Amino acid sequence: MFFIISKTLGFFASPSNLLLCLGFAGLLLGLTRWRRIGRGLTAASLVLLVVAGLSPLGNWLIAPLEERFPAWDAGRGAPDGIVVLGGAISSELSLARGAPYLNESAERITAAAALARTYPQARIIYSGGTNRVILPNGAEADIAASLFESIGLPRERLILDGRSRNTVENAEFSRTLAAPKPGERWLLVTSAYHMPRAMAVFRAAQFPVEAYPVDWRTAAGDGLFPFDTVSAGLRRTDTAVREWAGLVVYWLTGRTQMLFPGP
Numbered sequence: 001m002f003f004i005i006s007k008t009l010g011f012f013a014s015p016s017n018l019l020l021c022l023g024f025a026g027l028l029l030g031l032t033r034w035r036r037i038g039r040g041l042t043a044a045s046l047v048l049l050v051v052a053g054l055s056p057l058g059n060w061l062i063a064p065l066e067e068r069f070p071a072w073d074a075g076r077g078a079p080d081g082i083v084v085l086g087g088a089i090s091s092e093l094s095l096a097r098g099a100p101y102l103n104e105s106a107e108r109i110t111a112a113a114a115l116a117r118t119y120p121q122a123r124i125i126y127s128g129g130t131n132r133v134i135l136p137n138g139a140e141a142d143i144a145a146s147l148f149e150s151i152g153l154p155r156e157r158l159i160l161d162g163r164s165r166n167t168v169e170n171a172e173f174s175r176t177l178a179a180p181k182p183g184e185r186w187l188l189v190t191s192a193y194h195m196p197r198a199m200a201v202f203r204a205a206q207f208p209v210e211a212y213p214v215d216w217r218t219a220a221g222d223g224l225f226p227f228d229t230v231s232a233g234l235r236r237t238d239t240a241v242r243e244w245a246g247l248v249v250y251w252l253t254g255r256t257q258m259l260f261p262g263p
Contacts (some may be wrong), residue, residue, distance in 0.1 A: 082212075128140035
């Protein structure tokens with residue numbers, strides 16, 4: 001039930017969706033005796049869409065998330081295992097085209113493959129099912145397995161979790177599969193902007209992991225310049241706001257103990 005509710009509310013956690021609904025409501029009110037309010041809502045939605053889409057707002061929002069955990073320090077020695085969170089593969093396109101299709105989070109895959117080659121004794125868990133509420137199909141972990149095999153990572157090195165639908169389940173199922181022993185060191189590979197929430201959830205699940213952030217979306221100076229297109233800015237703003245909303249919701253519902261965890 002939490003999964004369905006979270007996905008439903010997640011639709012409105014995206015500013016682009018929320019502002020579109022606001023503008024549509026304004027148009028409907030424009031046909032009634034509250035047309036003045038309707039015109040105001042429509043105008044406000046257009047102005048806010050421009051601000052969210054062209055200004056550096058999205059970069060301002062996502063930068064604190066990305067900078068919360070630093071790059072992993074390899075000087076501490078080899079890890080015993082690596083947990084890779086799903087989200088880098090489009091299951092629908094992969095099934096439709098008959099080949100793995102990577103999205104903009106592809107570095108989760110490439111970084112995991114590089115780590116697997118660097119640390120041949122480390123166990124690899126890929127945690128990713130499907131997050132679709134309607135017509136769920138194609139567990140991401142199964143597609144990832146074939147992709148890893150194609151680039152030379154033996155299937156026997158992989159531990160697959162194809163049931164996880166969200167970060168909470170990622171942590172719970174990965175802990176069960178890993179059965180970490182005292183003193184073992186496990187890395188957690190996910191996008192830098194998602195790392196604070198992921199670390200909070202894994203800590204709550206009593207699975208100690210070390211952050212290995214990848215897939216940064218911002219660089220120095222990005223907060224000073226507007227986006228080239230409204231669509232690019234809205235996508236960045238949507239990503240950041242959804243992640244901040246996830247942090248708040250997970251904390252309020254007791255799924256994490258800290259609102260904004262750090263190293």
